[in-house]
Amino acid sequence: MIAPFRLRRVFVCLIAISLCTAIAQAGLIHRYSFNDGTAKDSVGNVDGNLKGAAKIADGKLVLDNPDKTSGDDALSYLEFSASVLPKGGSVSLVVWFTGKQNAAFARILNIGDKQDAEGRAFIYLTPRNADDQARAAITATDAASKSNIDTDPIDDGKPHVAALVIDGAAKKMHLFIDGKEAGTAQDLGDNTLDKVKPTNNWIGRSSFDADAGLSGAIDEFRVYDNALTADEAAAIAKAGPDTLPAATP
Numbered sequence: 001m002i003a004p005f006r007l008r009r010v011f012v013c014l015i016a017i018s019l020c021t022a023i024a025q026a027g028l029i030h031r032y033s034f035n036d037g038t039a040k041d042s043v044g045n046v047d048g049n050l051k052g053a054a055k056i057a058d059g060k061l062v063l064d065n066p067d068k069t070s071g072d073d074a075l076s077y078l079e080f081s082a083s084v085l086p087k088g089g090s091v092s093l094v095v096w097f098t099g100k101q102n103a104a105f106a107r108i109l110n111i112g113d114k115q116d117a118e119g120r121a122f123i124y125l126t127p128r129n130a131d132d133q134a135r136a137a138i139t140a141t142d143a144a145s146k147s148n149i150d151t152d153p154i155d156d157g158k159p160h161v162a163a164l165v166i167d168g169a170a171k172k173m174h175l176f177i178d179g180k181e182a183g184t185a186q187d188l189g190d191n192t193l194d195k196v197k198p199t200n201n202w203i204g205r206s207s208f209d210a211d212a213g214l215s216g217a218i219d220e221f222r223v224y225d226n227a228l229t230a231d232e233a234a235a236i237a238k239a240g241p242d243t244l245p246a247a248t249p
Contacts, residue, residue: 027092027224027225027226027228028043028222028223028224028244029043029044029086029223029224029225030043030044030046030084030221030222030223031043031044031220031221031222031223032048032061032218032220032221032222033059033220033241033242034056034059034060034061034218034219034220035059035242037056038056039056039061039078044084044223046080046081046082046083046084046201047080047081048061048078048079048080048081048203049078049079049080049081050076050078051075051076051077051078051079051205052074052075052076052077053074053076054076054077054078054204055076059219059242060217060218060219061078061203061217061218062217063076063077063078063203063204063213063214063215063216063217063218064076064215065077065106065204065212065213065214065215066215068212068213069209069210069211069212069213070107070205070206070207070208070209070210070211070212070213071209071210072213075204075205075213076204076213077202077203077204077205077213077214078202078203078204078218079200079201079202079205080201080202082201083111083198083201084111084198084201084223085111085123085193085196085198085201085223086223086225087225088168088193088225088226089166089168089169089192089193089194090165090166090167090168090169090193090225090226090227091165091166091193091223091224091225091226091227092163092164092165092166092222092223092224092226092227092228092233093109093123093125093163093164093165093221093222093223094161094162094163094164094220094221094222094223094224094228094233094236095108095109095125095161095162095203095218095220095221095222096159096160096161096218096219096220096221096240096241097127097154097155097159097160097161097162097216097217097218097219098157098158098159098160098216098217098219099127099154099155099157099214099215099216099217100155100156100157100215100216101128101153101155101156102127102128102155102212102214102215102216103128103212104126104128104129104130104211104212105126105128105129105130105206105208105211105212106126106127106128106155106204106206106211106212106213106214106215107124107125107126107202107203107204107205107206107211107214108125108126108127108162108203108204108214108216108218109123109124109125109164109202109203109221110122110123110124110200110201110202110203110205110206110207111123111124111196111198111200111201111202112124112196112197112198112199112200112207113197113198113199113200113207114199114200114207120139120141120142120207121139121140121141121195121196121197122137122138122139122196122197122207123137123138123139123164123166123193123196124136124137124138124206124207125137125162125164127153127154127155127214127216128153128154128155129150131150132153133150133151133152133153134150134151134152134153134154134155134162134177134182135148135149135150135151136148136149136162136164136173136175137149138166138173138188138191138193138196139191140190140191140192140195140196141190141195145190145191146191147173147186147187147188147189147191148173148186149173149174149175149182149183149184149185149186150183151175151177151182151183152177152182154177155216159219160177160178161177161178161179161236161237161240161241162175162176162177163175163176163228163233163236163237165227165228165233166188166193166227167227168188168192168193168227169227170227171187171188171189171192172185172186172187172188173185173186173187173188173191174227174230174233176228176230176233176234176237178237179233179234179235179236179237179238180234181230181233203218203221219241219242220241220242232245
């Protein structure tokens with residue numbers, strides 16, 4: 001028979017483990033690890049659909065689009081079955097990416113709509129823009145009115161984790177690369193999350209048909225319905241893909 005005080009200790013430990021797991025997953029609403037060979041959402045209910053020659057190999061989403069644009073019928077990309085954005089004013093999009101140099105404005109992430117009479121509203125992450133810099137951007141109307149952060153390109157053949165954070169309360173945008181803040185946080189102004197039209201929810205394809213298709217591998221993609229702090233972004237980067245960071249005391 002187990003002594004009562006030992007039973008109490010086991011019970012307390014189980015509660016602590018459960019609490020740490022709950023804290024570590026706080027705010028996580030979508031998760032795509034690709035480890036089961038699919039693009040199934042293991043946290044929410046918005047699964048991804050492989051398009052073109054997109055494939056999942058060795059637990060990674062693999063896209064190969066040399067000389068293809070986003071308007072190409074043969075483009076390989078991942079399309080989500082519905083919007084991955086939360087209903088609130090904040091979001092954190094975290095993605096592990098490895099790729100060699102891409103053409104300008106290939107999209108790691110692209111959530112938004114196509115051009116129409118009222119303009120275009122979207123949020124995106126590209127590994128390399130026309131100035132050979134990675135860029136995170138959000139706009140409520142069109143590309144000319146965007147809020148953006150530029151930093152060193154991340155399609156250098158090395159694995160990177162990028163966290164694009166929209167803080168609705170502070171009306172700021174942050175970009176963390178490999179757990180460190182990249183560039184300077186930008187004011188959102190009118191480019192708030194509620195104005196983004198999540199008609200298209202893509203990895204590897206742009207709302208602009210002329211933009212390049214993405215070539216590279218995605219190890220994991222997560223969506224949080226809150227604004228990650230610098231410490232949280234660092235902890236996620238340190239834990240790596242496939243692992244949720246332990247809760248801090």
